[in-house]
Amino acid sequence: MLRKILIANRGEIAVRIIRACAEMGIRSVAIYSEADRFALHVKKADESYCIGSEPVAGYLNVYGLVNLAAATGCDAIHPGYGFLSENAQFAKACADRGLIFIGPAAEVIERMGDKTEARKAMIAAGLPVTPGSAGNLDTVDEALEVAEAIGYPVMLKATSGGGGRGIRRCDSAEELRRNYDRVISEAGKAFGRAEVFLEKCIVNPRHIEVQVLADQHGNTIHLYERDCSIQRRNQKLIEIAPSPQLGEAQRQYIGGLAVLAAKAVGYTNAGTVEFLLDDQDRFYFMEMNTRVQVEHTITETITGVDIVEEQIRVAAGLPLRFRQEEIRRRGYAIQFRVNAEDPQNNFLPSFGRISRYYAPGGPGVRTDTAIYTGYEIPPFYDSMLAKVIVSALSWEDAIKRGERALRDMGLFGIKTTIPYYLEILRHPEFRSGQFDTGFVEKHPELIHYSHKPRPEVLASVIAAAMAAHTGL
Ligand code: ADP
Ligand code: ADP
Ligand code: MG
Numbered sequence: 358m359l360r361k362i363l364i365a366n367r368g369e370i371a372v373r374i375i376r377a378c379a380e381m382g383i384r385s386v387a388i389y390s391e392a393d394r395f396a397l398h399v400k401k402a403d404e405s406y407c408i409g410s411e412p413v414a415g416y417l418n419v420y421g422l423v424n425l426a427a428a429t430g431c432d433a434i435h436p437g438y439g440f441l442s443e444n445a446q447f448a449k450a451c452a453d454r455g456l457i458f459i460g461p462a463a464e465v466i467e468r469m470g471d472k473t474e475a476r477k478a479m480i481a482a483g484l485p486v487t488p489g490s491a492g493n494l495d496t497v498d499e500a501l502e503v504a505e506a507i508g509y510p511v512m513l514k515a516t517s518g519g520g521g522r523g524i525r526r527c528d529s530a531e532e533l534r535r536n537y538d539r540v541i542s543e544a545g546k547a548f549g550r551a552e553v554f555l556e557k558c559i560v561n562p563r564h565i566e567v568q569v570l571a572d573q574h575g576n577t578i579h580l581y582e583r584d585c586s587i588q589r590r591n592q593k594l595i596e597i598a599p600s601p602q603l604g605e606a607q608r609q610y611i612g613g614l615a616v617l618a619a620k621a622v623g624y625t626n627a628g629t630v631e632f633l634l635d636d637q638d639r640f641y642f643m644e645m646n647t648r649v650q651v652e653h654t655i656t657e658t659i660t661g662v663d664i665v666e667e668q669i670r671v672a673a674g675l676p677l678r679f680r681q682e683e684i685r686r687r688g689y690a691i692q693f694r695v696n697a698e699d700p701q702n703n704f705l706p707s708f709g710r711i712s713r714y715y716a717p718g719g720p721g722v723r724t725d726t727a728i729y730t731g732y733e734i735p736p737f738y739d740s741m742l743a744k745v746i747v748s749a750l751s752w753e754d755a756i757k758r759g760e761r762a763l764r765d766m767g768l769f770g771i772k773t774t775i776p777y778y779l780e781i782l783r784h785p786e787f788r789s790g791q792f793d794t795g796f797v798e799k800h801p802e803l804i805h806y807s808h809k810p811r812p813e814v815l816a817s818v819i820a821a822a823m824a825a826h827t828g829l
Pocket of ligand 3: 631644
C-alpha cells in the first residue's frame with residue numbers, strides 16, 4: 358500500500374482526498390500558493406508546503422511538484438480534478454521519477470484528452486459517436502464542407518477543451534464562418550492548443566455519464582450513471598444519480614457501453630464516459646474524463662463505494678474489491694454545486710469574506726467543502742465553494758431533502774447560487790425528472806426570486822429585537 362501522497366490540488370477536492378488518506382492510514386502532503394495560506398486543505402493535511410506567490414502557476418508546475426513529492430518522501434501524487442489532472446506530461450513526469458500518478462497511464466490520458474483521438478478510438482471500439490469531422494479541421498472551408506454534410510446545427514469544439522469552455526453552437530454557414538477563428542483562438546489561449554473539430558449538435562439532449570473503475574489486472578466495472586443535464590453554459594450545476602430519465606434496459610446498455618469504452622483504450626483507475634441522449638432515446642459518446650469528477654460524490658452515495666479510496670488502491674496495484682454484480686445501488690442522490698456567484702447579476706463571481714458558515718446536516722446530507730467562518734475567498738480560483746449532496750430512497754424524497762438541506766445551510770457574507778437552486782427544485786419540470794440541457798436557458802424566470810426572509814427567520818429577528826428592547 359502507498360504510505361504518503363502529495364495532493365496536487367486545492368479546495369474541496371484536496372480536502373476530500375486528505376480524508377481518504379486519513380482513513381487509509383496514508384500520510385498526506387498539501388501544497389498551497391500564498392493566496393491559499395489560510396485554506397482548509399493546508400490545515401487538514403499532515404504536511405503542507407508553499408509553492409510560491411503566483412496564485413495558479415505553482416499548482417501547474419509539473420517538475421516543481423514532482424520534485425517536491427520526491428523530496429518529501431511521497432510515493433504517489435493525486436491530481437484531483439482541473440489543474441494537472443488531465444495532463445499527460447505530468448503523469449509521465451511522475452512515472453519517470455518513480456512516483457505513482459493516481460490516474461490512468463500517460464498514453465491513455467493523452468489519447469482521451471484529445472477529443473478527436475477519443476472519437477476515433479470509440480468509433481473503432483464500436484460505440485455510437487455523434488457524426489462529425491474525421492479529425493481536427495484545417496481550414497474554415499473544410500469546416501463548412503463537413504457541416505454541410507452532417508447538417509446544421511453543428512457544434513464547433515476545442516479539441517482539448519474542458520470545463521464547458523471552447524464550445525460554440527453554429528446554426529448556419531454564416532455563424533460557422535463567424536465563429537471559426539474565434540473558437541480557434543480561444544482554444545489556443547485556454548488550452549494551449551489551437552485545434553478545433555466539428556460534431557453534430559444534438560438538439561435538447563440529456564447529459565448522461567457513467568462512472569467506471571478499472572484495475573491493473575484487467576477488471577473493469579461501472580458504478581451506474583449520473584444525469585448532469587442541469588447546466589448553464591455547458592457547465593454542470595446540479596447532478597443526479599441515477600438518472601430519473603432512464604429505464605432499466607437503457608441503464609444496463611449504457612453501463613455496458615462505458616465498460617467497453619474503457620477496456621478498448623486499456624483504461625485503469627477511475628474515469629467517466631460522457632454521453633448525450635437525444636429525443637429519440639439514442640445515446641452518443643461525447644468524451645471521456647480521465648480523472649475523478651466533481652460529481653463522484655453522488656455515485657458514492659448510491660453505491661456505497663468510496664471512489665477516491667478505490668483510486669488509491671488501484672494505483673497501488675491492488676485488484677478491485679468488487680465484481681460488477683456486487684455493485685448495488687439504492688435510492689437517489691442529488692448534488693448541488695454551491696457557487697460564489699450572484700444569479701441575479703448574470704452569475705457574476707462574488708468573492709470576499711464568509712462572515713458565517715454552518716453546514717447542513719441531518720439524515721441523507723453530505724457537504725464537501727473547504728470553507729469555514731471567517732474564510733476569505735481568493736478571487737483567483739473556481740467559484741465552486743461547496744457541494745451539498747442529498748439522498749433518499751425515492752426521487753420525490755430526494756427533492757424534499759434537497760430543499761430542506763439548502764435551507765438548512767448557513768452561508769453569509771457573499772452571494773451564492775443556493776436561492777436559485779431552491780427555485781429549480783420547485784419547478785414542475787425539474788420535479789417530473791424529465792429535463793434536458795436546455796432547462797436553465799428555457800427558464801430565465803427562475804432567477805427572479807425575492808430575498809424576503811423566511812417566516813421563522815423573521816420571527817427570531819423580531820423576538821431578539823423585542824428582548825433587547827425590554828432588557829429581557
Ligand atoms: P466534471 O466533469 O468533473 O464535472 P468540470 O467540467 O466541472 O468537471 O471541471 C472540473 C474542474 O476542472 C473545473 O474547475 C474546470 O474548470 C476544470 N477543467 C476541466 N477540464 C479542464 C481543461 N481541459 N482545462 C482547464 N481546466 C479544466
Ligand atoms: P467539456 O470537456 O467542457 O466537459 P463536453 O464535450 O463534455 O465538454 O461538453 C460539455 C457540454 O456541452 C455537454 O454536457 C452538453 O451540454 C454540451 N454539448 C457538447 N457537445 C454537444 C453536442 N454535440 N450537442 C449538444 N450539446 C453538446
Ligand atoms: Mg464534459
